[in-house]
Amino acid sequence: MDHKSMIRQFLQRLLAQKGDQRPFGDSDSLLLSGRLQSVDAVELVVFLEEQWGIDFAEIGFDETQIDTVDAVDVLVQNAGVRK
Amino acid sequence: MSAPAPALAGYASEPRPSPRLRLIPAIETYPRVVAFAQTPAGKVAIVGAFGLGYGCFLPQPADWLLVALSIALITSFPKSRWKLVAFGTLAVTVVQPAAPYLLAAAMLGLLLFWCARQWPQSAFGRRPVASLLIGFSLLMLSCCLIPRQSASFLPAWIAVGMLSKYIWFIGYALMDRTKSPRDGLALQAGSLQPFWGSTTTPFPKGAAYLRRIEARDAEQLAITQLKGIKLLAWALALMLFQRAWMFGFHTYLHIPYAAQALAMSVRRTPYPWYVCWVSQVLSFFEFLLQLSIFGHQFIAGCRVAGFKALRNTCRPLSSTTIIDFFNRFYFYFKELLVEFFFYPTFFRYFKRHRRLRVVAATFAAVTFGNMFFHFTRDYWMVPQYGLLNALGNFQVYAFYCVVLGTALSISQLRRRAPRTGFVRGRLLPATWVVLFYCLLDVFGSTARNYPLAEHFRFLGHLFGINV
Numbered sequence: 271m272d273h274k275s276m277i278r279q280f281l282q283r284l285l286a287q288k289g290d291q292r293p294f295g296d297s298d299s300l301l302l303s304g305r306l307q308s309v310d311a312v313e314l315v316v317f318l319e320e321q322w323g324i325d326f327a328e329i330g331f332d333e334t335q336i337d338t339v340d341a342v343d344v345l346v347q348n349a350g351v352r353k
Numbered sequence: 354m355s356a357p358a359p360a361l362a363g364y365a366s367e368p369r370p371s372p373r374l375r376l377i378p379a380i381e382t383y384p385r386v387v388a389f390a391q392t393p394a395g396k397v398a399i400v401g402a403f404g405l406g407y408g409c410f411l412p413q414p415a416d417w418l419l420v421a422l423s424i425a426l427i428t429s430f431p432k433s434r435w436k437l438v439a440f441g442t443l444a445v446t447v448v449q450p451a452a453p454y455l456l457a458a459a460m461l462g463l464l465l466f467w468c469a470r471q472w473p474q475s476a477f478g479r480r481p482v483a484s485l486l487i488g489f490s491l492l493m494l495s496c497c498l499i500p501r502q503s504a505s506f507l508p509a510w511i512a513v514g515m516l517s518k519y520i521w522f523i524g525y526a527l528m529d530r531t532k533s534p535r536d537g538l539a540l541q542a543g544s545l546q547p548f549w550g551s552t553t554t555p556f557p558k559g560a561a562y563l564r565r566i567e568a569r570d571a572e573q574l575a576i577t578q579l580k581g582i583k584l585l586a587w588a589l590a591l592m593l594f595q596r597a598w599m600f601g602f603h604t605y606l607h608i609p610y611a612a613q614a615l616a617m618s619v620r621r622t623p624y625p626w627y628v629c630w631v632s633q634v635l636s637f638f639e640f641l642l643q644l645s646i647f648g649h650q651f652i653a654g655c656r657v658a659g660f661k662a663l664r665n666t667c668r669p670l671s672s673t674t675i676i677d678f679f680n681r682f683y684f685y686f687k688e689l690l691v692e693f694f695f696y697p698t699f700f701r702y703f704k705r706h707r708r709l710r711v712v713a714a715t716f717a718a719v720t721f722g723n724m725f726f727h728f729t730r731d732y733w734m735v736p737q738y739g740l741l742n743a744l745g746n747f748q749v750y751a752f753y754c755v756v757l758g759t760a761l762s763i764s765q766l767r768r769r770a771p772r773t774g775f776v777r778g779r780l781l782p783a784t785w786v787v788l789f790y791c792l793l794d795v796f797g798s799t800a801r802n803y804p805l806a807e808h809f810r811f812l813g814h815l816f817g818i819n820v
Contacts (some may be wrong), residue, residue, distance in 0.1 A: 302562075302565055302566060304663045307680050308680075308687075308688065308691040308695070308696075309676055309680065309765060312699060312711070312714075315699075315700075316707065319704075326700045327700040327701050327704075330531065331696055331700055332532060334532075334565065
């Protein structure tokens with residue numbers, strides 16, 4: 271499974287836990303739009319740390335970095351480049 | 354394959370438009386209304402409706418006039434929105450009685466923002482928010498050293514008070530220093546106590562956030578403004594409901610306020626336990642109502658100015674977990690705690706211990722951050738009672754913060770699969786959540802004039818335990 275599919279699957283699961291079954295596009299805002307909350311952002315951050323070793327203490331955290339599937343994918347790709 | 358994006362992504366935590374009967378119709382989903390809102394006549398109607406509605410919340414005609422004028426200008430010249438927001442904010446600040454102090458506090462904020470950007474590798478530039486909060490605490494402490502009889506006593510504490518109004522706005526500006534798009538100083542100024550109104554808690558966050566949620570075209574602006582008008586209508590409806598509520602329960606039925614019930618308990622002549630229960634439950638709902646009214650008012654102003662901000666209070670009574678309620682009842686305060694205290698702790702400490710990490714970050718935000726916020730907001734207690742007494746009076750709220758931090762930590766770690774069925778899945782969990790917050794409010798909504806033991810005595814009395 272590629273990065274994007276894994277990210278999408280994880281976000282789908284996160285939304286489903288909140289009873290949100292609505293579809294979302296790769297460029298659709300999830301955090302700034304309020305579909306996901308900061309508590310969910312924490313889950314996503316842990317997922318990114320565990321899967322790809324992204325260290326937000328090192329790169330700095332901004333909610334826009336994880337607001338959409340596309341943004342998270344860019345973050346993961348950049349993490350790969352850094353390694 | 355990605356699903357098609359909605360016309361206007363946003364407000365997703367709010368209910369989606371549905372064909373069910375609504376008290377206030379979802380006018381932003383009517384194509385004709387949206388088209389009309391983009392015409393000159395529609396813009397006049399929006400500004401007129403906003404001006405009339407907002408006037409009910411602003412006692413000073415000068416404030417109302419300036420806010421309405423700012424909205425009229427922003428609606429007419431949306432491309433100059435940021436300059437006009439800065440102008441509106443400056444104009445509303447200048448007409449305040451304490452304008453020189455307020456302007457000085459805002460200028461200090463802008464100076465700090467400039468310094469953090471200019472010297473990013475300096476000690477201040479690397480940790481500007483921590484430096485700001487530590488600096489403010491030291492300023493308060495140093496003001497404690499000024500004798501009461503001194504000529505500088507009053508001006509010093511007024512300065513602390515004015516700075517306390519801006520401290521979190523300045524904090525957001527400092528956080529935004531590296532975020533894109535980077536705003537100039539003048540544009541940052543518009544987000545420091547913006548003209549649409551705010552408490553000490555920034556509504557909604559800082560300039561970088563506003564940049565991200567601003568309406569990009571005429572249609573988005575029309576939809577956002579219509580949502581703003583709707584929210585303002587909600588705020589007005591709730592205000593009328595609040596007046597009827599207060600008259601009905603307190604004036605007509607003579608049910609005491611919770612503060613009165615507590616005072617009677619302190620005097621050892623308590624009301625019967627069932628009267629205290631009614632007072633406590635009413636007090637909790639009155640707090641929710643008050644929070645909804647001013648939150649809706651500010652966010653309505655923000656939306657009509659063209660920013661797609663989320664509501665501050667959004668169906669809190671539907672929450673089935675303690676963390677969900679905390680998220681829904683005062684969204685921008687929760688965001689403040691998360692951004693200033695939770696994330697910095699979470700990203701820096703206990704990375705190998707997942708549960709401990711969540712608990713530490715939650716306590717940093719909900720317990721320490723919450724206490725720090727309220728102690729600095731209520732700074733006036735320090736010159737009035739002295740530092741030690743002010744800290745002593747804070748014991749009840751400190752206890753409240755510890756219990757809330759513990760409950761929110763457990764709520765985050767528990768994450769059970771949702772139960773099915775209306776009663777087991779929604780009604781019972783929502784009732785428990787409301788009951789928890791209602792009882793916790795015995796320690797939360799307080800003038801801090803009684804010791805912790807008296808609050809426990811009152812809590813015990815609610816359950817028939819009289820010590």
